[in-house]
Amino acid sequence: MGLVQTEILDKVGIITLDNTKKLNALSEQLVDDIIGALDCFQEQKIPVVILRAPDGVRVWSAGHDVKELPPKMRDPLSYYDSLERLLRAVEQYLGPVIAMVHGSVWGGACDLIMTCDIVIADETAKFAMTPAKMGVPYNLTGILHFMNRLPINIAKEMFFTADPVSAERALQVGIINHLVPEKELLSFTLDLAATINTRSLLSIEVIKEQFRILSKAFPISPADFERVQGLRRKVYDSHDYEEAITAFLEKRPAHFKGE
Numbered sequence: 245m246g247l248v249q250t251e252i253l254d255k256v257g258i259i260t261l262d263n264t265k266k267l268n269a270l271s272e273q274l275v276d277d278i279i280g281a282l283d284c285f286q287e288q289k290i291p292v293v294i295l296r297a298p299d300g301v302r303v304w305s306a307g308h309d310v311k312e313l314p315p316k317m318r319d320p321l322s323y324y325d326s327l328e329r330l331l332r333a334v335e336q337y338l339g340p341v342i343a344m345v346h347g348s349v350w351g352g353a354c355d356l357i358m359t360c361d362i363v364i365a366d367e368t369a370k371f372a373m374t375p376a377k378m379g380v381p382y383n384l385t386g387i388l389h390f391m392n393r394l395p396i397n398i399a400k401e402m403f404f405t406a407d408p409v410s411a412e413r414a415l416q417v418g419i420i421n422h423l424v425p426e427k428e429l430l431s432f433t434l435d436l437a438a439t440i441n442t443r444s445l446l447s448i449e450v451i452k453e454q455f456r457i458l459s460k461a462f463p464i465s466p467a468d469f470e471r472v473q474g475l476r477r478k479v480y481d482s483h484d485y486e487e488a489i490t491a492f493l494e495k496r497p498a499h500f501k502g503e
């Protein structure tokens with residue numbers, strides 16, 4: 245299917261991100277192909293899905309396709325934008341979506357990992373959360389994904405430094421469920437999926453939906469929401485947002501002004 249490969253092994257759906265020449269950057273097309281594969285598995289009531297990249301890649305996904313980030317004055321991460329649609333598709337899939345990670349994971353793809361139900365990685369994995377490097381304000385639902393999974397100080401360090409977190413540290417802080425040797429990654433992940441497949445899908449489906457509802461049960465007042473939207477607009481209207489994208493495309497370090 246376009247930029248992904250799909251297969252079903254013993255009732256486990258496998259989606260392989262397969263646009264490696266673009267480092268699996270989450271372009272609109274790759275996102276649509278991943279969502280299409282999830283929809284196809286959902287119709288067949290496939291109980292468990294594994295989201296992976298091809299063997300041997302250095303980069304699992306380079307995150308949001310920078311070339312598709314909108315020019316300034318437009319929210320880059322609003323409700324119907326591609327990354328947000330992808331994250332919701334994973335959250336709403338009927339059964340567990342397991343991220344199987346070999347290689348580095350960047351930005352929006354890091355949020356995708358945080359949205360998957362279970363994460364299994366090998367020693368080549370690393371995870372970097374890059375809005376502060378890209379002049380992007382990020383958004384409330386994305387930050388909540390990290391807060392639900394990590395101690396807030398760890399989540400803040402990931403956002404404030406934008407530095408990659410190693411596989412070993414990712415295990416320590418809870419980004420990943422299991423760290424396994426590269427040669428055992430697929431068999432370990434398939435074994436875990438097979439165990440889940442011996443349980444009641446009906447029960448798991450309802451438990452997953454309760455986790456989803458509770459993980460979003462985070463009160464915020466209309467006034468605070470509107471204030472956040474105003475603050476976010478200051479960022480994506482800023483010099484820093486425009487400079488970050490330009491610098492990336494010109495392959496040079498960004499020079500931020502904080503305005």
Ligand code: YXS
Pocket residue numbers: 266267269303306307308309310311320350351352353373374375376377378380382
């Ligand atoms: O020079 P060509 O045309 O071959 O293109 C280069 C890169 O420009 C391109 N590329 C990307 N294109 C679009 N979107 C991307 N995210 C992206 N990343 C890379 O791929 C070609 C090869 O890249 P190159 O030469 O840098 O490869 P490398 O092996 O030296 O380094 C691999 C990476 C992943 C370490 C490096 O490409 C990199 O740091 N990429 C950017 C990762 C990143 O910061 N992603 C965040 C994107 S913004 C996002 O996700 C959210 C909006 S947010 O920031 O808010 O989380």
